[in-house]
Amino acid sequence: xxxxxxxxxxxxxxxxxxxxxxxxxxxxxxxxxxxxxxxxxxxxxxxxxxxxxxxxxxxxxxxxxxxxxxxxxxxxxxxxxxxxxxxxxxxxxxxxxxxxxxxxxxxxxxxxxxxxxxxxxxxxxxxxxxxxxxxxxxxxxxxxxxxxxxxxxxxxxxxxxxxxxxxxxxxxxxxxxxxxxxxxxxxxxxxxxxxxxxxxxxxxxxxxxxxxxxxxxxxxxxxxxxxxxxxxxxxxxxxxxxxxxxxxxxxxxxxxxxxxxxxxxxxxxxxxx
Amino acid sequence: xxxxxxxxxxxxxxxxxxxxxxxxxxxxxxxxxxxxxxxxxxxxxxxxxxxxxxxxxxxxxxxxxxxxxxxxxxxxxxxxxxxxxxxxxxxxxxxxxxxxxxxxxxxxxxxxxxxxxxxxxxxxxxxxxxxxxxxxxxxxxxxxxxxxxxxxxxxxxxxxxxxxxxxxxxxxxxxxxxxxxxxxxxxxxxxxxxxxxxxxxxxxxxxxxxxxxxxxxxxxxxxxxxxxxxxxxxxxxxxxxxxxxxxxxxxxxxxx
Numbered sequence: 262x263x264x265x266x267x268x269x270x271x272x273x274x275x276x277x278x279x280x281x282x283x284x285x286x287x288x289x290x291x292x293x294x295x296x297x298x299x300x301x302x303x304x305x306x307x308x309x310x311x312x313x314x315x316x317x318x319x320x321x322x323x324x325x326x327x328x329x330x331x332x333x334x335x336x337x338x339x340x341x342x343x344x345x346x347x348x349x350x351x352x353x354x355x356x357x358x359x360x361x362x363x364x365x366x367x368x369x370x371x372x373x374x375x376x377x378x379x380x381x382x383x384x385x386x387x388x389x390x391x392x393x394x395x396x397x398x399x400x401x402x403x404x405x406x407x408x409x410x411x412x413x414x415x416x417x418x419x420x421x422x423x424x425x426x427x428x429x430x431x432x433x434x435x436x437x438x439x440x441x442x443x444x445x446x447x448x449x450x451x452x453x454x455x456x457x458x459x460x461x462x463x464x465x466x467x468x469x470x471x472x473x474x475x476x477x478x479x480x481x482x483x484x485x486x487x488x489x490x491x492x493x494x495x496x497x498x499x500x501x502x503x504x505x506x507x508x509x510x511x512x513x514x515x516x517x518x519x520x521x522x523x524x525x526x527x528x529x530x531x532x533x534x
Numbered sequence: 535x536x537x538x539x540x541x542x543x544x545x546x547x548x549x550x551x552x553x554x555x556x557x558x559x560x561x562x563x564x565x566x567x568x569x570x571x572x573x574x575x576x577x578x579x580x581x582x583x584x585x586x587x588x589x590x591x592x593x594x595x596x597x598x599x600x601x602x603x604x605x606x607x608x609x610x611x612x613x614x615x616x617x618x619x620x621x622x623x624x625x626x627x628x629x630x631x632x633x634x635x636x637x638x639x640x641x642x643x644x645x646x647x648x649x650x651x652x653x654x655x656x657x658x659x660x661x662x663x664x665x666x667x668x669x670x671x672x673x674x675x676x677x678x679x680x681x682x683x684x685x686x687x688x689x690x691x692x693x694x695x696x697x698x699x700x701x702x703x704x705x706x707x708x709x710x711x712x713x714x715x716x717x718x719x720x721x722x723x724x725x726x727x728x729x730x731x732x733x734x735x736x737x738x739x740x741x742x743x744x745x746x747x748x749x750x751x752x753x754x755x756x757x758x759x760x761x762x763x764x765x766x767x768x769x770x771x772x773x774x775x776x777x778x779x780x781x782x783x784x785x786x787x788x789x790x
Contacts, residue, residue: 266535266536266561266562268558268759268763268766269535269763269766269767438789441751441786441789442751442786442789442790445751445752445753445785445786446751448753459775495702495703495706495707495777495778496706496775496777497706497709500775501775504773504774504775504776505775507535507772507773507774508772508773508776510535510772511535511763511764511767511772514763515763516535516763516764516766516767517763517764517783518760518763519720519752519756519757519760519761519783519784519785520764520782520783520784521751521752521785521786521789522751522786522788522789522790523781523782523783523784523788523789524782525779525781526776526779526780527773527775527776527779528775528776528779529706529775529776529777530702530703530706530777530778532778532779533699533702533703533777533778533779534699534703534778
């Protein structure tokens with residue numbers, strides 16, 4: 262690959278994707294590996310993650326897997342050690358691991374709020390901190406890099422049943438913006454952006470339909486689907502995991518070398534209306 | 535992330551971001567309709583593409599002219615068999631405070647930066663609605679934030695930002711498979727920026743340039759090639775679920 266297509270290549274880059282056993286994380290790991298990256302897949306479900314990595318290596322792509330709880334600080338250190346041993350590089354981090362807890366605000370507990378922030382926000386903080394320290398000019402690896410934090414359109418707009426989830430994703434967007442500016446001003450060569458998927462066809466996406474029924478917004482799952490797809494999503498359909506993985510590739514690659522601190526929304530027009 | 539077999543029309547393609555977009559789209563295997571009021575500049579870009587083995591044609595297009603849009607798109611469709619991508623890139627910039635800006639200057643900026651994008655979108659939707667496509671409207675960070683010395687430019691680029699969402703939703707409503715997104719470059723090393731600065735007294739130009747660069751967290755302006763990557767992404771099927779979105783490429787300018 263030469264010229265511009267090289268701008269979209271990840272050849273020679275080492276990328277970490279968290280929550281890579283399923284859904285958007287799995288697709289992102291696959292798209293990155295296909296773009297030539299050495300991809301470290303991590304997930305709390307280590308066995309499933311290993312299966313995904315094995316599928317990639319069976320195709321001649323470069324992938325490894327690691328069991329990882331992204332909320333535990335020491336495991337980020339272990340990840341960094343594993344990267345240093347494997348390729349000696351760390352160019353891209355996709356902080357994708359996350360959970361969804363629905364319910365109305367009146368029904369949500371402080372324990373749920375704490376839990377969703379621990380998983381969705383603390384993990385992004387830890388990942389960004391470890392990656393930036395390693396990637397920055399003068400850091401242990403020092404080649405600069407790109408950090409992509411998965412937020413959501415729920416971090417930008419209001420949706421019934423998304424109070425605590427949306428708060429956690431709003432925190433991810435805000436934190437990413439601060440990290441981007443801080444690292445740019447310090448000349449780290451580390452870009453940070455947040456990625457905001459709309460409703461994507463995944464296990465987690467399906468929970469949104471169930472939750473609409475649970476909180477009494479619609480009578481059936483089918484009705485929830487109809488309202489979301491036909492009334493709330495202008496283009497009339499949910500997105501695919503590859504739609505998000507491709508956007509992550511753009512943010513990871515040199516094609517976005519001048520992009521930092523942005524919110525990249527991939528939502529079929531949801532937030533444009 | 536390629537644009538194989540796609541036909542792309544780029545306005546203001548003779549220099550700056552437009553030129554870089556043409557070269558990048560061509561490397562991604564698109565067929566290029568290189569349009570500009572400056573035919574010689576457009577021809578030079580076509581020559582460059584052809585000598586690298588790509589397909590391209592020149593189109594003389596004054597984006598302010600309704601008739602030229604119609605004829606231009608017909609010519610492009612006749613030459614390459616369709617239109618899949620339109621990059622509404624042509625634009626001008628003049629630096630002036632609100633107290634000094636003339637109505638004439640204001641109108642000229644709106645005519646080229648905003649009215650022409652309406653004309654381009656309207657013509658492209660008609661040409662693309664049967665088979666789908668991607669329209670990329672080049673707005674600016676100045677369509678999102680304000681600058682004390684760019685009142686007309688700010689207003690024109692803000693109009694492009696909002697128009698983009700309207701056209702995106704219109705196409706989605708009617709099940710046209712046309713995606714419409716706006717691109718928001720920050721300051722880029724282009725003739726548009728250097729020309730606007732050259733029109734000022736030297737001391738004032740220096741002050742403006744220093745203020746701008748100091749405001750960019752990444753500490754530098756972009757090269758046109760760095761913006762072209764975003765155009766290829768939005769043009770390609772990799773952005774299949776993106777419509778009505780804003781792609782900001784500004785070295786952190788609007789996040790600060």
